[in-house]
Amino acid sequence: MQEEIDEIKKRMDALEILIRDTKARLPAHSTKPPVMMDLLDYEDEYEALLAKRNALKNK
Numbered sequence: 001m002q003e004e005i006d007e008i009k010k011r012m013d014a015l016e017i018l019i020r021d022t023k024a025r026l027p028a029h030s031t032k033p034p035v036m037m038d039l040l041d042y043e044d045e046y047e048a049l050l051a052k053r054n055a056l057k058n059k
Helices: 002-025 032-056
Strands: none
Touching: 002 032
């Protein structure tokens, strides 16, 4: 179980970088839909992994 938690943490770390980089690519005005979709996908995956990690920790 700890190995799975460690893998989730690694992916979450990678997603944090992707989210930060994607937010930096967003223009101040007229947000581009593909960039926004990437950001939303990364944030959704991050939230799902966070919930999964918390569930595993509480077992």
